[in-house]
Amino acid sequence: MWACKRSFLMRIWTTPFCLTLLLIGRLASAAAPTTQPAASISGKISASADIPNIEMVVYLVPAEGTAALPPPTTPVKVSQHGAKFSPALAIITVGQQVDFVNDEERLIEHNVFSNAPPKRFDLGMYPPGQSRSVVFDKPGAVLLYCSIHRYMDGVVFVTPSGLFSRVAPDGTYHIDNVPDGKWTLTTWQRRKRFKEISMPVQIEKGKSLSIDLELKK
C-alpha cells in the first residue's frame, strides 16, 4: 500500500522536474550562439609609396548564399556648414538613408546633386534650417556636388553589406561582427593612387582573421 502510494507521488514530482530540465536544456542551446564572440577581420594596409591622408575604405561583399546584415534604420547626417560636405566621406549600408542638412548660420542656400550611376539625384536649392533625404539603394561611390558652390564636393560610399572600416591614418582597419560565410574583402580609395584589392575570405565558426594588404601601383 505504502509502496504504491510512493511511486504515485514520485511520478507526480518527477514529471514536472523532467520538463524543467528539458526546458533549461533548450534555453541553454538557444543561447549558445550569442555567447560565441563575433568574428572580426582586421589588419594593416601598406603601399609601395607614401599614402598621405588616405581616404580609403575596406569592406566586405557577401558571396552567393552569405547573408548580409539589414541596413541600419538610423539615417546618416551630412552637414553643409561652411559650404563643405561633412563628413566629406560618408560610408553607409545599401538601403540606408542620408539626411543632407543645410545647417548654415547665415542665409546661404545649398543644393546637392549627383550623376553617379548608383544614384542620380538633384535635391534642388534649400535654405538653412531645412534638410533633404536620399535612400541609397545600390552599392558604389556616389560623388556629391552643389550647383551653387563648385568647390563643394563629397562622397557617399555605399557598401553592399554594412561591414566596413575606414582605414585609419596609421593604415590599420578593423571590421567587427562578421557572420560566418564567404565574403570578398575589397578596398576603395577616394583618389585612386593604387590598384584596388579584391580577395575571397571565409569566416568559419566565428574565428577572426588578420589580413594585411599591400597596395601596388
Ligand SMILES: [Cu+2]
Ligand atoms: Cu552649396
